[in-house]
Amino acid sequence: MSSSDFTSLLVKREGPVVSVVLNTPHNGNLITEEVLDELLSVLEFTHDHPEIRVLTLSAAGPDFCVGADRTEFDRLMAQDPTGAGMRALSSKARRVCDSLASTSAVTIARVHGRAIGAGLALTVFCDLRAGADTTRFRLPELAVGLPVAWGGALPRMLHESGAARTRELILTGESFDAATARELSVLHKVVPEAGLDAVVDAWIRPLLRRPGAALRTTKAILSAYSSVARLTDGNLLDGDLLAGALAAGRAQADGGETDHL
Template sequence: MIEDFKSLVVRTEGPVLTVRLNSPETGNALSEAVLDELLAVLGAIPHQPGIRVVILSGAGADFCLGADRREFAESLAADPTGAGVRVVGTKARQVCDALATTEAVTVARLHGGVIGAGIGLALFCDLRAGADNCRFRLPEAALGVPPAWGGVLPRLMHEAGAAKVRELILTADTFDAATARRMSILHQVVPEAELDAAVARWIKPLVRRSPTALRTAKLMMNAYGNAHRLADATLFDAELLSSALSAGHRARRD
């Protein structure tokens, strides 16, 4: 089955749902429209019990170059209070939560640039395979905004290690696929020509697993992974992002 979306290419083949970000002219930037379509796709999975695996990929040269900064600028020009940015920030968190909690196993297929919010989107997938041409960057500090997109910061620190994440956020340095593999941001690194085969090797056994076993395993891992968090400060991410961008917008006008 093929679904019609403006910013995504979505195909269902048996138990596998493939979702491809399809705005290569923007580097697959995560605009509000893209987030809306992702929410629609992920929100429909509970009504499709046959879906066992979701593959998330990107069209063109890059997986995802981050949030749509041009859209943020236009939103702030229309409303300097940042209300529009808060809406987008809330949707970003909803998308990431949906990726993490959906009963299907989610697989990120990464290549080219994986920047900012693109890292966040990938990080909430269960398994992540990357081409050896991947380049990663957390540019928020260099852009004058906090790393407050989708609730990614605690997830990143938990998966990759607080010390290294601190360095990468404060320096905004670019890092390669091998570094991402050492940090567990990637589970596998292969030549780009072998990326589909690497993903397929994961999918083949996954679709044979008991749906109940997979669902229970994901629930347990999510529960144990969050057990150390007494309070979820990422609930403030949308507010932090909008406040920082709004303050920066006012400063540039003055």
């Protein structure tokens, strides 16, 4: 497995460590169907190779990820107004996020710049999260007429950050800085961007010394407890929610009624 196998990612394996870099900086590392397919390929590889201890997720360019590709949403709805394509895309997003949480490898997010929508979701589904002190986060879905229904981000945020603060972030759509993200447990460590690699390396070193079976079992136990806390979440409906909202938005636009931000 190497970067030559991928179009939108840079992937490198060094023994028990796999590094994944989102590599479409020209568009802010938008999450497209191609990116999801490639992430699934990498994550399936880690599931099939338990000797991999750590997977790091970072990004090229000035931003970690500015969200999902809305033009792709519009294209899918135009091709099939029933929303079948949108539901399939949403299912892939959920599978990526679930795989980040369930792979036996410890997943580490290295975040900088902006992490918006899907970018925030990818961050919180990693086990350990380090961010530059200049990083900004936002959940903008409501402001653009969509529910927070990408990859199971809502139940994950509720579990990681608490209901009250998550509700505020969703309803107001306000961006928040790295210090606030640390308070909300979205990030575990906040350092100047130049220090991010050192933080990630400091996490990796002890993980490589842990007995493999114990590390895998501990990750599975932590994932299981997290899943129990989320048994009643509705993320299986994410595709239907997104498709319904997009269809309603198209109908409203056709009727000449438009909300302006």
